[in-house]
Amino acid sequence: KQEVTQIPAALSVPEGENLVLNCSFTDSAIYNLQWFRQDPGKGLTSLLLIQSSQREQTSGRLNASLDKSSGRSTLYIAASQPGDSATYLCAVVQGAQKLVFGQGTRLTINP
Amino acid sequence: ETGVTQTPRHLVMGMTNKKSLKCEQHLGHNAMYWYKQSAKKPLELMFVYNFKEQTENNSVPSRFSPECPNSSHLFLHLHTLQPEDSALYLCASSQEVVGLGLNEQFFGPGTRLTVL
Numbered sequence: 289k290q291e292v293t294q295i296p297a298a299l300s301v302p303e304g305e306n307l308v309l310n311c312s313f314t315d316s317a318i319y320n321l322q323w324f325r326q327d328p329g330k331g332l333t334s335l336l337l338i339q340s341s342q343r344e345q346t347s348g349r350l351n352a353s354l355d356k357s358s359g360r361s362t363l364y365i366a367a368s369q370p371g372d373s374a375t376y377l378c379a380v381v382q383g384a385q386k387l388v389f390g391q392g393t394r395l396t397i398n399p
Numbered sequence: 400e401t402g403v404t405q406t407p408r409h410l411v412m413g414m415t416n417k418k419s420l421k422c423e424q425h426l427g428h429n430a431m432y433w434y435k436q437s438a439k440k441p442l443e444l445m446f447v448y449n450f451k452e453q454t455e456n457n458s459v460p461s462r463f464s465p466e467c468p469n470s471s472h473l474f475l476h477l478h479t480l481q482p483e484d485s486a487l488y489l490c491a492s493s494q495e496v497v498g499l500g501l502n503e504q505f506f507g508p509g510t511r512l513t514v515l
Binding site: 292322324329332334337377379385386387388390391392 | 403405430432434440441442443444447449454455457487489491493495502503504505506507508509511
């Protein structure tokens with residue numbers, strides 16, 4: 289059974305710092321990996337999707353990498369801003385459109 | 400309306416009530432999903448629909464009954480729920496090729512359900 293783990297569970301950093309969020313998964317037979325952002329009490333906003341054949345994707349200040357063989361992905365956020373404060377969720381698709389989610393990392397950027 | 404919309408945004412119901420959650424996607428997608436997000440647990444997939452046909456039921460109790468009348472609308476009918484069913488229910492959609500799950504899923508804002 290696929291398990292997705294995100295470390296750390298919570299992270300607090302000063303504004304302007306670069307930071308890395310980690311995601312690991314136990315079964316490397318995935319179709320893709322998706323990073324989401326969730327604001328308190330709200331739905332999910334898709335940030336980046338990496339297909340299993342890709343190594344990384346970039347969008348603005350965000351860069352996500354995927355190492356399928358080791359079961360790891362990282363989300364790099366450059367020059368963090370208070371508006372980046374949210375919970376970041378990692379999810380893998382493992383057949384039949386089934387997204388398996390991690391618990392998330394709750395990120396706080398302090399002004 | 401754009402993206403994926405869900406109504407109502409908040410719902411409080413008793414254990415003997417019957418209610419329905421509604422989801423509508425304005426993206427022209429062919430697949431729709433229901434997810435459950437409980438406190439302190441990862442998001443869980445409940446149901447998957449492709450071209451209005453249910454292709455996945457993730458061992459969901461029968462007190463949750465989905466309905467997909469067309470590719471743009473998805474309902475979740477609720478009856479005789481339990482307090483532990485209180486959660487955020489999220490709907491999503493995607494454009495899929497042969498149900499492989501290669502494409503991005505787009506989520507609605509969710510319905511916050513409280514069962515008394």
